[in-house]
Amino acid sequence: METINTERNLRQTHLIGMVQMSQPVYSKQELIERLKEIRxxxxxxxxxxxxxxGIGNTLEDLLEIKENNLPIPNSAEWELKTHRKNNGSLTTLFHSExxxxxxxxxxxxxxxxxGWKHEKAGTKYPDSEMSFRQTINAVTRTDRGFCIxxxxxxxxxxxxxxxxxxxPKHKEWLTSVEERVGHIGELDIQPYWGFDDLFHTAGSKLLNCFYIDAEVKKEGDQEYYLYKxxxxxxxxxxxxxxKAIQNGIVLIxxxxxxxxxxxxxFRIREDKIPILYEEVSMF
Structure with a gap:
């Protein structure tokens, strides 16, 4: 058994050495220290x-790693995420029908x-083109009456x-819905996601990660970043x-x-991503 383990360790050391020829291999603590140096x-x-x-690509260049590929051996998969400080724009967590x-x-x-007539029906698309675009939350209903x-x-x-x-501005659309469905009321077949299925999808996409908040400034046409x-x-x-869905933080x-x-x-404001994790450490 000892001989087998020794051979395995030698193979792992050899493979890590080959990877290091193209990019560094970090332990979690080494990566934290390197990020502190960059800060x-x-x-x-x-x-x-x-x-x-550029904000994420520049950090990857400084770390000498390939795009969103954190080489941390003997550990669960990790991602590198960067966020422009004070930017609450929406980002997609994952797709799920x-x-x-x-x-x-x-x-x-x-x-x-x-659905309703697409705004580019008759121009970019056929005159019959329909649209169903809604960003829906669990706190308030949209102006077309939808919510989570x-x-x-x-x-x-x-x-x-x-x-x-x-x-009231969608009165004509509501009348058309009644005509198409045959009645007006709650959806006969409500779209849904089971907790377990949703968690499986989310868990496979939202890996452990190093999340870096950065300040941004411009001088002329050039951007500068402070990885803070x-x-x-x-x-x-x-x-x-x-809970984040219930509180209107995660949207569909x-x-x-x-x-x-x-x-x-499923979308979230970028600055809210940390609240989705059990363990949050700040350095």
């Missing part, structure tokens, strides 16, 4: 001018029965429709994720038109 450098010029992802999956509920029900409902008994996240909450706050985020939390974004369903996305 101490102060303002750093964008190395990818004209690249909207609602159940019942077999019904293809977005293109087969929401779009034809609850959490059923803790059934352990489901559902999409709800209340015609009584539709804005360093977080280590571990153990994505099912309970915190569901539908983006479908007749010719193409761009996919249903």
């Amino acid at each position: 101490d450098k102060g303002w750093i010029q964008n190395r990818r001018k004209g690249n909207t992802g 609602p159940s019942p999956r077999s019904l293809k509920i977005v293109p087969s029900i929401l779009l034809p029965y609850y 409902v959490i059923d803790y008994d059934e352990e489901k996240i559902l999409i709800s429709f209340d015609p009584g909450k539709v804005s 706050d360093i977080y280590m985020l571990r153990k994505f939390s099912k309970q915190k994720f569901i 974004d539908f983006d479908a038109r007749t010719g193409h369903n761009h996919g249903t996305k």
Whole structure:
């Protein structure tokens, strides 16, 4: 047994050495120390001018790693995420189509029965092009009456429709919905995501990560970054994720038109990502 383990260790050392020829291999503590060194450098010029992802790409260049590839051996997978400080823009966590999956509920029900004429119908698209684009939360209904409902008994996240909450400016659309559906009221088939399925999808996408908050400034047409706050985020939390949906922090974004369903996305404001993890360490 000792001989086998020794051989395995030699192979691992050899493989790590081969990787090191193309990029450094860090332990978690070594990476933290390297990030602190970068922070101490102060303002750093964008190395990818004209690249909207310059803040992350510049940090990767400084770490000498490939894009979003943290070489931390003998550990669970890790990601590197960067965020522009004081920027609350939405970012996509993952894509997930609602159940019942077999019904293809977005293109087969929401779009034809609850959709509206696409703003570019008759120009870029055919005159018959329909749209169903809604960013929905669990705190307030949209002006078309949609919201997220959490059923803790059934352990489901559902999409709800209340015609009584539709804005008067969408009166004609609401009338057309009644004509298409045959009645007006709650959705006959509510799109939903089971807690366990949703957690499995989220957990496979939201890996442990080093999350770096950076300040940004411009001098002329050149950007500079100050990589200020360093977080280590571990153990994505099912309970915190569901709570974030309940509190309107995680949103569901539908983006479908007749010719193409761009996919249903779960989205969050970038600065809120740390609240989804059980363990948050700041350095």
